[in-house]
Amino acid sequence: MKGLQRRLFSVTSTVFCLAATLAVLQEVRHQLGDESTFTGWTLLASTMGLYLLSARKKWIRLKLGPVAGWLQMHMYMGVFASLVFLTHIGWPIRGKFELALAFAFVAFTGVVLGVLNRTTPRRLAAIPRDYSVDQIPALQLGVASDAHDVAMQSSVLGEGATLSEYYQRRLLPYFQSQRSLLYTLAPTGFRRRALLRELGDLDRYLGERGLQSRANLAAMIKVKDDLDFHHAIQTRLKILFAAHFALTWSLAILIAVHVVLVYRFQGAM
Amino acid sequence: MESFGNLEWYADYRKEIGKPAKERISKEPLIAEEGTYATGLWIIRGGFARLSRLQGAGHRTLAYLGKGEIFGLQELVHNQNQSCNAPLPYQESLRAIGYVDALCIPKLTVTEHILPFVRRTELPPQLQEARYQFGQPVIDAPLETSEYSVDTGLLEFLVDRRLMNGQKTMVIDTERCTRCDDCVKACASTHGGTPVFIREGAQYGPWMFAQACMHCEDPVCMIGCPTGAIHRDRESGLVNINEQTCIGCKGCAESCPYDNVRMVTVTDGKGRAKLDHDTRLPILQASKCDMCSSSGGRPFCQAACPHDALVRIDLSDLGQVSQTLGKETQS
Numbered sequence: 001m002k003g004l005q006r007r008l009f010s011v012t013s014t015v016f017c018l019a020a021t022l023a024v025l026q027e028v029r030h031q032l033g034d035e036s037t038f039t040g041w042t043l044l045a046s047t048m049g050l051y052l053l054s055a056r057k058k059w060i061r062l063k064l065g066p067v068a069g070w071l072q073m074h075m076y077m078g079v080f081a082s083l084v085f086l087t088h089i090g091w092p093i094r095g096k097f098e099l100a101l102a103f104a105f106v107a108f109t110g111v112v113l114g115v116l117n118r119t120t121p122r123r124l125a126a127i128p129r130d131y132s133v134d135q136i137p138a139l140q141l142g143v144a145s146d147a148h149d150v151a152m153q154s155s156v157l158g159e160g161a162t163l164s165e166y167y168q169r170r171l172l173p174y175f176q177s178q179r180s181l182l183y184t185l186a187p188t189g190f191r192r193r194a195l196l197r198e199l200g201d202l203d204r205y206l207g208e209r210g211l212q213s214r215a216n217l218a219a220m221i222k223v224k225d226d227l228d229f230h231h232a233i234q235t236r237l238k239i240l241f242a243a244h245f246a247l248t249w250s251l252a253i254l255i256a257v258h259v260v261l262v263y264r265f266q267g268a269m
Numbered sequence: 270m271e272s273f274g275n276l277e278w279y280a281d282y283r284k285e286i287g288k289p290a291k292e293r294i295s296k297e298p299l300i301a302e303e304g305t306y307a308t309g310l311w312i313i314r315g316g317f318a319r320l321s322r323l324q325g326a327g328h329r330t331l332a333y334l335g336k337g338e339i340f341g342l343q344e345l346v347h348n349q350n351q352s353c354n355a356p357l358p359y360q361e362s363l364r365a366i367g368y369v370d371a372l373c374i375p376k377l378t379v380t381e382h383i384l385p386f387v388r389r390t391e392l393p394p395q396l397q398e399a400r401y402q403f404g405q406p407v408i409d410a411p412l413e414t415s416e417y418s419v420d421t422g423l424l425e426f427l428v429d430r431r432l433m434n435g436q437k438t439m440v441i442d443t444e445r446c447t448r449c450d451d452c453v454k455a456c457a458s459t460h461g462g463t464p465v466f467i468r469e470g471a472q473y474g475p476w477m478f479a480q481a482c483m484h485c486e487d488p489v490c491m492i493g494c495p496t497g498a499i500h501r502d503r504e505s506g507l508v509n510i511n512e513q514t515c516i517g518c519k520g521c522a523e524s525c526p527y528d529n530v531r532m533v534t535v536t537d538g539k540g541r542a543k544l545d546h547d548t549r550l551p552i553l554q555a556s557k558c559d560m561c562s563s564s565g566g567r568p569f570c571q572a573a574c575p576h577d578a579l580v581r582i583d584l585s586d587l588g589q590v591s592q593t594l595g596k597e598t599q600s
Contacts, residue, residue, distance in 0.1 A: 003577065060459070060572065060573050065572075066571070066573075066574070067574065068575050071575040071576075117447050117575075117576065124446075125475050130477065132448070132469065234448050237447055237448075237449075
């Protein structure tokens with residue numbers, strides 16, 4: 001199935017399932033049945049369906065269609081499960097356990113992951129070179145070492161201490177340290193632009209060789225920033241995926257406990 | 270039948286790759302030159318030829334011709350139909366990329382023994398505006414016009430890196446790829462824990478041509494294998510390595526111009542390296558993408574991609590290149 005066909009199929013299936021669930025729910029209400037039991041079991045079934053994506057990824061050798069199709073199904077099933085969940089817990093949300101369940105419910109991380117999966121590749125592709133996250137620390141070290149050499153050589157070349165002093169004061173922390181957690185969460189180009197501007201301001205104090213060293217340092221600032229950006233964006237996605245994955249399993253445990261408690265104390269309800 | 274270039278072109282390719290395009294193209298053996306008298310019809314029998322045209326001070330690649338494709342028919346048909354006017358020379362140049370076997374059918378044979386028996390509908394359309402006419406000045410065509418909807422830059426990129434040789438080239442759309450490495454993990458899980466490709470490679474626009482065996486149309490890695498371990502499968506057409514007969518001589522790994530064949534340590538069932546009895550050194554064997562042929566169907570790297578970012582395409586087929594990469598790169 002091609003992309004558009006797959007999307008159409010997923011949307012239609014979700015709408016159909018939702019309509020069918022609401023119709024049955026209406027019927028249960030008419031017959032004064034137990035709404036919670038119906039929505040609860042529907043929720044359980046759809047949540048189990050969400051775990052199929054992990055299973056598909058695990059059993060990649062089985063010929064069950066591309067993972068991309070399963071991911072799309074997972075996303076639409078997630079929307080369906082979220083709506084059934086809201087019907088199940090009612091409004092206002094009753095009790096702390098449901099609150100915990102609501103919190104653990106992975107919808108939030110799932111939605112953010114879905115958005116990031118769409119936006120991240122374009123941001124990464126905008127960088128001229130593609131870096132693998134495993135190689136980034138080694139490349140960062142290499143750039144830092146090169147920058148150190150260039151800055152130190154500038155004073156030896158008779159250009160005075162302008163560049164080396166600036167390097168010591170502003171560039172050394174930039175090249176030799178990791179970016180903050182805030183940068184990992186929301187990477188920006190503020191520091192890169194500020195450093196490039198400050199470096200450009202030094203031009204009036206530099207001779208021909210100094211200008212060449214300055215240009216080299218500017219190029220290295222850009223490379224370091226690209227590396228940091230790639231690292232931040234890829235790490236952010238991996239952390240979020242790990243959180244989503246961990247939450248799904250905590251959710252599974254909470255669901256199991258919830259089901260046991262409900263049936264153990266059914267008479268008291 | 271004539272042969273152009275060197276069969277073992279990979280050695281020259283490695284030396285030439287860093288040189289300017291103009292210099293590289295000028296060294297490619299010329300099969301037929303634009304502006305010269307159309308002496309015959311060329312049929313490519315093996316290898317690839319660059320169809321190019323002079324553009325300013327350089328050469329612009331219009332297409333690449335592979336096995337079975339022809340050159341010069343349009344000019345010959347035109348000259349036969351317009352026999353009272355001055356004949357048209359070749360409108361484009363044909364150069365050997367690496368190595369080409371080409372058959373030349375002389376003009377007289379074509380016009381007397383072939384063209385009278387071909388339906389008009391099967392012949393190429395009449396040339397409306399010939400670029401080259403004897404005794405008239407030549408005007409450069411605008412760059413954007415192309416027979417295929419493939420960006421000229423992409424075409425030059427594919428030819429310069431000889432990627433058009435690949436029949437199952439792994440292409441990753443970096444504007445879709447989240448770098449989750451699910452493709453690498455799937456590959457590793459199906460190849461005893463060691464992936465047989467690297468998610469890196471030459472990039473043009475959003476397209477990354479990953480370092481995975483391309484199952485080339487002209488697989489130079491097969492040249493000189495002492496045991497014939499690296500071979501082309503008769504049924505599937507894939508280039509495979511027979512693990513039973515590979516002696517780890519590194520010949521294929523060194524001759525692959527794209528560095529897509531790697532030497533890996535042979536391991537036992539428990540993942541421990543097997544050692545040579547005499548030298549006590551690990552035994553090496555050539556390893557490369559086998560398109561998961563042992564499991565049949567489509568490769569697991571492609572099936573595992575959650576974002577449909579990874580495709581396998583036949584770059585020797587310009588139609589397929591145009592369909593898959595053409596529109597995206599142009600937009």
